[in-house]
Amino acid sequence: MLTFFRNFFKSKIGLAITLAFLGLIGFAFASMDVSNTGAFGGVAGGDSVAVVGDRKIGTAEFQQAVNDALAEARRENPDVTMEQLLANGGIDRILDDLIDRYTLIAWGEENGFRAGDNLVNYLIRDLPGVRGPEGEFDQEAYAALLQQAQLTDAEVRSQIRTSLFEQQSVGATVAAAKLPEKLALAYARTFKERRSGAIATIPARLFVPAEAPSDEVLEEFYNEEQSRFVRPERRVLRYATFGSEALGDSIIPTDEEIAAYYEDNSEQFAASETRTFTQLIVATRQGAEAIAARVNAGETIAQAASSAGFATTQIEGATREELREQVAGSGNVVEAYFGAAQGSLTSPARSSLGWHIARVDGVTQIPARNLAQARDEIAEILGQQKRERGIAELAVSTEDRLVDGASLQSIAEEFGLDLKTTAPITARGEVYGTPERVDPVLAPALTLAFQIGEGQPEIGALPDGETFILYEVADIAPSAAAPLSEIRDEVTAEWRRVRGNELAEAAAARIVKRVEEGRSLAQAVAAEEAAIPAPDQVEYTREQLARLQGRNVPTPVALLFGMAEGTTKKLDGTNDQGWYVVDLESISFDELEENDPLIDVAKTQVAQNWSGEYAAQLRRAMRESIGVERNPDAIAAVRRQLLGETN
Secondary structure, X not given: OOOOOOOHHHOOHHHHHHHHHHOOOOOOOOOXXXXXXXXXXOOOOOOEEEEEOOEEEEHHHHHHHHHHHHHHHHHHOOOOOHHHHHHHHHHHHHHHHHHHHHHHHHHHHHOOOOOOHHHHHHHHHOOOOOEOOOOOEOHHHHHHHHHHHOXXXXXXXXXXXXXXXXXXXXXXXXXXXXXXXHHHHHHHHHXXXXXXXXXXXXXXXXXXXXXXXXXHHHHHHHXXXXXXXXXXXXXXXXXXXXXXXXHHHHHOOOHHHHHHHHHHXXXXXXXXXXXXXXXXXXXXXXXXXXXXXXXXXXXXXXHHHHHOOOOOEEEEEEOHHHHHHHOXXXXXXXXXXXXXXXXXXXXXXXXXXXXXXXXXXXXXXXXXXXXXXXXXXXXXXXXXXXXXXXXXXXXXXXXXXXXXXXXXXXXXXXXXXXXXXXXXXXXXOEEOOOOOEOOHHHHHHHHHHOOOOEOOOEEEEOOOOOOEEEEEEEEEEOOEEOOHHHOHXXXXXXXXXXXXXXXXXXXXXXXXXXXXXXXXXXXXXXXOOOOOOOOEEEEEEHHHHHHHOOOOOOHHHHHHOOOOOOOEEEEEOOOOOEEEEEEEEEEEEOOOOOOOOHHHHHHHHHHHHHHHHHHHHHHHHHHHHHOEEEOHHHHHHHHHHHHOOOO
């Protein structure tokens, strides 16, 4: 039965998740700036974006890496666009990752590190999803995994080898990072640092202009800040669901099928017996006979077992066949258990587990059933089997027809389905411009629905495994800035907010200047015309900040610990909400006890920081040793192609 979308598995997401489980693939490389090493003679034309040693990174490989990065980002935020991914140096960070991977292998091979085929084979065999029913590596399962992810065996092996080189070189360097005792003491003393000062908050709302901007000012603001008004991509979907009702009467078992099932499974309807036991297994026959003797003398089997240091177990309603499976096919035990009368103790019998004795707690006789008596049960079993098989076959045949060019409309009419059309929706599953969510049945289809083009019908399974969804994209509205004429009020409100924040920044600058001229922060704030709240006096230690472990540390407090004593600085708030002015008045240090736990904390934290620095330095040294050249023209061309720009 189809349980996932076939086309969804044409992406690399499925295999990437599987490989990430092993912790060998998908490791992150620290990004860094790399300078060109000289004239760009190593890159042939525009088909390579970089050369690492004597190995080229082709434009196609680089473009694929960017697309993979976009898919990864969209798992966290489905609305992320290519423009956002590549903004602020994103394309350079992705290329740095590729360069690091090539560098690791080249440097490792040059310096005698190994990632042999036997080890790679072992790790591949240990991947989840590549084992057959008996737990052994299954070549067909592995091939299916590769096909689903559209990866080749060579690509998987390359990724694993890269990870192994990372562990042997960078990993070993990171593990060696240790902090000398004297340095640990010096660093621990910094936790006792205490800083006192004042923080003033300058809300932007106090400076928001009351007047509306002129048309010229508003248009200029809109043109400069279009990224603020980008609408997410919206799509309209047409869809319908179908289940076993599409099979009609074909899933109803016939009299002949019911009779054949009864004949083939006659043992299932023959007279049978089930028994319930209180069981005990001991290592020796003598031990079993000793416990049996105590039971025959009047103790319960539980009492006798407890006195000997054993515990009993219960077997509820077992047939001969079920009991034989539990005792690994031991006929002696089965015959002993089913040969004793109800309420009696069985004779000791041996299996591979030891010597068994049991009390027969209950015996239930189940009479035989004829065809008429078993008919309803058989009809239900066959009906479910035919339903599952029929809907699976129908789904596969429908998918094949879609691939061959059948339209969604024609299949919907054939099945008598009611095609529904959504309002414009986003990749997050929201109806655009409203708080509403899309029909829940569309949830499994959303990821692929935002990857395919218009008029490409698809089929997918819903979570129950017995209902399927047919859908296609009817319309696509690409992500773009909304026209000014449509969002004039929104742009005006945004201009007021931004302008208010700019005026708040100017006020913060004036306050800083007054403090530098000799006034207190409170006096400098009071000199403003706007009703700015009085500053807050604050006092923190680094130990207090360390307990927060970087979480919920107010940004002005973080700035307080990055300033020189007696200085005053302004700090931008978030989302154009205002500014802060931070005044550091004094720095002092508390005493550090000889065995203060902060010493161990210092060792751990600094060692972690050193590990990252060691790794970064080693990668830089590897690049210098191997030699790295970039092709700026090819990189720019790939960027333009990814953004859909003309060259």
